[in-house]
Amino acid sequence: MTGLDWSFYNWELIQGFVLKGLAFSVQLTLIAMIGGILLGTVLALMRLSGVKLLAVPATIYVNGMRSIPLVMVILWFFLLVPFVLGRPIGAEMSAMITFTLFEAAYYSEIMRAGIQSIPRGQVHAGQAMGLTYGQNMRYVILPQAFRNMLPVLLTQTIILFQDTSLVYAIGAYDMLKGFEIAGKNFGRPVEAYLAAAVAYFLICFALSQLVRRLQQKIAIVR
Structure with a gap:
């Protein structure tokens, strides 16, 4: 630790290199989370x-995505899609689409477990009230499943x-990329x-501490 250049850690590092990458990392996380949960719920x-x-198609999609490393999916999409379309779509857009499609497989399993955790009596009660399958899911099952699975999500x-x-x-400018560029520019990798x-x-x-507190609150409500 004595060989480190502590002057490297300053506001110029954060403002000039890290904030831009952090903004993209957060944006990518939010887009992939929202899109992944929506698509995962459908799956x-x-x-x-x-x-x-x-x-069958949903099972093949989920199991297939979960069997492939994410970095491979990123590279395949970034390299093959422009070849098919005949034009590049950019590293950032490729990352957003890839992460959404990939994370949907994992969110799907979480939502499936949440839906199956709801007692069958809730489903039968909704059916007895004349609710259709879609209405039962929308008004009875999914709200409870989301609450149960919120900490896991x-x-x-x-x-x-x-x-x-x-x-x-694929060369996208995320937070890690910002640190990497700063390290190269100042010769301090x-x-x-x-x-x-x-x-x-x-x-x-x-974030994990916030999730833990939320989990405790949900447990109290139950």
Whole structure:
């Protein structure tokens, strides 16, 4: 630690290199979270519908995505889609689409577990009141499932934020990229990567504490 250049850690580092990358990392996390939860919920409903025409494709998609490393999906999408379309779509847009499609598989499993955790009596009560399958899901099952799975959904979002560092593979400017560029410009790569590790730890640890408090509040409500 005595060999570190502590003058490297200053406001110029944060303002000039890190904030821009952090903004994109947060933006990517929020877009992938919202899109992933929406698409994941649809996939979960398809798997639970009991209709093979819906359940089989959803199962293949979820299991397939969960069996492939995220960095491979990022690279495939970034390299193959422009080849098919005949024009590039940019590293940032590729990252947003890829993360949304990939995370949907994980959010789908979370939502499926949440839906299945609701007692069958709730479903039968809704049916007895004359609710259709869609109305039953919308007004009875999904609101309870979301509340039950909220801590797990947020925990997956923290993991998603950590995974945003993988966009370095396609050259997108995320928080890690900002630290890396600063380290190269000032000739201090060790200090830069150490600062990046600390930044990711502090952000994820703070978010995990918020999730823990939320989980405790939900437990009290129950």
